[in-house]
Amino acid sequence: MVTVDPKLKYTIQATQWHARAWTITLNGIALQTPVFMPVGTKWTIKGMSTDWLDTQHLWSGQPINMILNNTFHMYLKPGDQKIKEFGGLHKFQQWDRLILTDSGGFQVFSLGLSKTGKSLVKITPEWVHFRSPYDGSKHFFSPTWVVDIQCNLWSDIMMVLDVCAPTANITRRKVENYMKLTHQWADQQFEYFLGKYNDVRWVLFPIVQWGLDLELRTQSIEHLSKWTIDGIAIGGLSVGETREELNMVLDHISDKLPVDKPRYLMWVGTPEDLINAVARGIDMFDCVMPTRIARHGTAMRLWWNMKLTNSQYRDDQWPLVPWCPCMTCTRYTRAYLHHLVKENEILGGTLLSLHNIAYLHHLCEQMRKQIIAWTFDQRADNMLTIKLAK
Amino acid sequence: MVTVDPKLKYTIQATQWHARAWTITLNGIALQTPVFMPVGTKWTIKGMSTDWLDTQHLWSGQPINMILNNTFHMYLKPGDQKIKEFGGLHKFQQWDRLILTDSGGFQVFSLGLSKTGKSLVKITPEWVHFRSPYDGSKHFFSPTWVVDIQCNLWSDIMMVLDVCAPTANITRRKVENYMKLTHQWADQQFEYFLGKYNDVRWVLFPIVQWGLDLELRTQSIEHLSKWTIDGIAIGGLSVGETREELNMVLDHISDKLPVDKPRYLMWVGTPEDLINAVARGIDMFDCVMPTRIARHGTAMRLWWNMKLTNSQYRDDQWPLVPWCPCMTCTRYTRAYLHHLVKENEILGGTLLSLHNIAYLHHLCEQMRKQIIAWTFDQRADNMLTIKLAK
Numbered sequence: 001m002v003t004v005d006p007k008l009k010y011t012i013q014a015t016q017w018h019a020r021a022w023t024i025t026l027n028g029i030a031l032q033t034p035v036f037m038p039v040g041t042k043w044t045i046k047g048m049s050t051d052w053l054d055t056q057h058l059w060s061g062q063p064i065n066m067i068l069n070n071t072f073h074m075y076l077k078p079g080d081q082k083i084k085e086f087g088g089l090h091k092f093q094q095w096d097r098l099i100l101t102d103s104g105g106f107q108v109f110s111l112g113l114s115k116t117g118k119s120l121v122k123i124t125p126e127w128v129h130f131r132s133p134y135d136g137s138k139h140f141f142s143p144t145w146v147v148d149i150q151c152n153l154w155s156d157i158m159m160v161l162d163v164c165a166p167t168a169n170i171t172r173r174k175v176e177n178y179m180k181l182t183h184q185w186a187d188q189q190f191e192y193f194l195g196k197y198n199d200v201r202w203v204l205f206p207i208v209q210w211g212l213d214l215e216l217r218t219q220s221i222e223h224l225s226k227w228t229i230d231g232i233a234i235g236g237l238s239v240g241e242t243r244e245e246l247n248m249v250l251d252h253i254s255d256k257l258p259v260d261k262p263r264y265l266m267w268v269g270t271p272e273d274l275i276n277a278v279a280r281g282i283d284m285f286d287c288v289m290p291t292r293i294a295r296h297g298t299a300m301r302l303w304w305n306m307k308l309t310n311s312q313y314r315d316d317q318w319p320l321v322p323w324c325p326c327m328t329c330t331r332y333t334r335a336y337l338h339h340l341v342k343e344n345e346i347l348g349g350t351l352l353s354l355h356n357i358a359y360l361h362h363l364c365e366q367m368r369k370q371i372i373a374w375t376f377d378q379r380a381d382n383m384l385t386i387k388l389a390k
Numbered sequence: 391m392v393t394v395d396p397k398l399k400y401t402i403q404a405t406q407w408h409a410r411a412w413t414i415t416l417n418g419i420a421l422q423t424p425v426f427m428p429v430g431t432k433w434t435i436k437g438m439s440t441d442w443l444d445t446q447h448l449w450s451g452q453p454i455n456m457i458l459n460n461t462f463h464m465y466l467k468p469g470d471q472k473i474k475e476f477g478g479l480h481k482f483q484q485w486d487r488l489i490l491t492d493s494g495g496f497q498v499f500s501l502g503l504s505k506t507g508k509s510l511v512k513i514t515p516e517w518v519h520f521r522s523p524y525d526g527s528k529h530f531f532s533p534t535w536v537v538d539i540q541c542n543l544w545s546d547i548m549m550v551l552d553v554c555a556p557t558a559n560i561t562r563r564k565v566e567n568y569m570k571l572t573h574q575w576a577d578q579q580f581e582y583f584l585g586k587y588n589d590v591r592w593v594l595f596p597i598v599q600w601g602l603d604l605e606l607r608t609q610s611i612e613h614l615s616k617w618t619i620d621g622i623a624i625g626g627l628s629v630g631e632t633r634e635e636l637n638m639v640l641d642h643i644s645d646k647l648p649v650d651k652p653r654y655l656m657w658v659g660t661p662e663d664l665i666n667a668v669a670r671g672i673d674m675f676d677c678v679m680p681t682r683i684a685r686h687g688t689a690m691r692l693w694w695n696m697k698l699t700n701s702q703y704r705d706d707q708w709p710l711v712p713w714c715p716c717m718t719c720t721r722y723t724r725a726y727l728h729h730l731v732k733e734n735e736i737l738g739g740t741l742l743s744l745h746n747i748a749y750l751h752h753l754c755e756q757m758r759k760q761i762i763a764w765t766f767d768q769r770a771d772n773m774l775t776i777k778l779a780k
Contacts, residue, residue: 042729043726043729044737046736046737047736047737048737077733078704078725082705085705086723086725092725092726094722315475315476327439327441331440331441331484332484333482335468336483339432339433343467345432345434345436345437346436346437346739347436347439349736350437350439350736350740
């Protein structure tokens with residue numbers, strides 16, 4: 001059994017059934033859960049300067065206190081050593097609050113394909129070999145190296161490298177071997193991290209895997225629980241499964257996860273998925289969707305997104321979302337945004353990104369308020385509008 | 391002789407030789423000259439929300455108090471009637487300070503070409519016929535109609551429609567006919583405007599034309615001086631002539647323009663051109679260059695622009711322009727901007743646009759301060775750096 005003191009502290013404000021309203025403190029920054037992290041793939045949340053995540057643009061009770069950066073892209077460009085020379089990711093992108101980095105594993109497996117779709121990724125017990133999608137150059141990650149890379153980046157919350165191999169069309173035996181290797185890598189990484197970096201302020205999360213296979217999910221939690229020192233991530237979801245399948249997995253693991261550690265559900269998601277997942281005990285979320293759909297002219301709302309290119313908005317003098325206090329909604333009309341996105345003006349994508357990020361941020365604030373007031377409704381269907389949590 | 395009271399008021403803070411530091415007041419907004427107006431081609435300064443022109447992002451003594459919008463594009467999309475229904479351009483794009491609109495004439499003549507470069511523009515004494523570059527549809531402007539369009543947009547300072555025909559490869563006789571028509575149109579427009587719109591708060595500027603032909607420039611000024619009620623624009627420059635030619639024309643007209651009215655030099659320009667022109671008595675400028683070169687990764691400086699894609703900036707930990715107090719320069723390093731523009735991140739163009747606009751704004755503030763202190767050096771070559779005018 002590991003007897004390491006957690007660096008991440010928390011106080012429980014309230015719980016309502018499975019849903020939790022915590023205050024998590026790390027490196028002097030207090031995160032209020034549930035929390036949504038905007039994703040900065042390549043040292044920038046696309047189209048957004050980091051100072052636009054402050055209260056003044058979101059018009060919110062709390063600023064956004066944590067973002068996610070992708071290790072894979074930063075390792076390739078400009079390189080983790082360069083970022084280290086620059087004084088770390090916080091300084092490079094001018095962000096003085098928390099940063100969570102993924103391990104790069106997902107990108108290694110998903111971007112490491114040839115033009116014909118054949119995987120160019122080779123896995124050995126010690127390494128994973130891959131090619132850069134930028135220039136085709138050869139690279140490899142080892143589990144411990146990925147820890148070093150994330151430490152070079154000065155990440156606050158790091159993720160372990162795991163085997164993100166496909167679960168469909170491979171034999172059960174192969175899946176079990178991948179899981180075995182994933183657990184072996186996790187052991188290796190935690191031992192390495194706790195030995196080499198125990199005096200730093202960073203923390204490392206293990207990742208519960210194995211898709212929709214509930215039996216393997218259970219095994220995964222059992223193996224990783226000893227490494228759940230500061231928190232735990234749940235991966236392998238939001239990759240094409242239905243909403244019912246996602247909820248089924250969350251229902252299954254909810255009781256099995258350590259109850260006293262923050263839980264981070266990777267790559268989720270939509271407002272509806274956030275509500276469902278909070279009801280099932282999840283605390284942290286990230287997703288590229290708010291900025292990605294914004295660049296294609298779509299604004300987020302609960303139950304129905306707004307495609308601003310639609311001609312129905314051409315003369316619409318309402319704000320995007322009338323109750324939303326974000327800079328986009330308080331300043332501009334739907335008609336104005338319609339004309340921006342129709343003309344491919346880059347301001348359109350920027351303003352919609354700001355709204356979409358603010359929207360999920362406000363949704364989290366509202367859920368928190370409801371959990372504390374014991375009025376949070378687990379049936380997401382019953383949440384019809386988001387009210388500002390002030 | 392016209393005996394109309396000007397709506398645009400001014401107080402002269404100082405003059406130094408030809409250079410002027412005025413405060414121009416229109417519709418309750420005080421403009422301090424020299425003044426540079428960022429250009430919002432299609433209801434947005436590309437990549438910029440109008441609130442980013444406030445002091446907080448420019449970190450300047452004065453916010454930017456005037457922008458330019460292009461009548462041609464707004465007439466075609468969404469249409470001047472639509473803008474009128476929306477409550478005018480100020481409301482549509484959330485801009486509560488001054489707006490200057492051009493007449494659309496330049497775009498009619500420059501964009502009205504077929505794919506083979508043949509002009510599709512037809513000029514009659516009453517109309518100019520053209521095709522939309524968006525969909526090829528047929529349109530026509532009449533001089534008085536262009537006044538109505540700009541009034542529908544709720545422009546603060548409007549421009550007359552003139553004949554922006556090429557001056558090269560046409561006979562002298564044809565040029566003289568175009569000038570005659572331009573003057574006829576100016577008369578027509580002012581009589582119409584003063585009759586129909588005299589009780590509104592808007593003002594109309596005539597435009598001095600005729601390229602590098604000093605004789606025709608003189609005739610143009612002589613004819614238009616009666617319409618120089620609130621100010622006068624100088625067109626037909628910054629269209630490919632050399633810096634010496636530009637200065638020659640400004641030297642020639644400088645003594646002939648009414649001395650007590652603001653002078654607006656259209657489509658200029660570079661920091662160097664601004665200094666040269668202020669030394670020759672110009673008060674107002676506009677140009678798309680700050681935002682256009684920004685989208686191609688170029689930052690403005692006096693005498694040498696910085697192409698941020700250059701590998702020399704890859705590890706450069708300096709701010710873009712060390713003394714510049716704009717948001718981009720105070721927050722981010724050249725290395726960060728290099729990586730943004732290399733990866734085509736839209737934030738790169740936005741941050742560089744912000745800097746370039748702030749740079750010309752600060753240059754104007756500095757020139758003003760120097761004129762007031764009688765230290766403005768007419769030889770632009772001697773101005774090596776821009777100091778913050780605080």
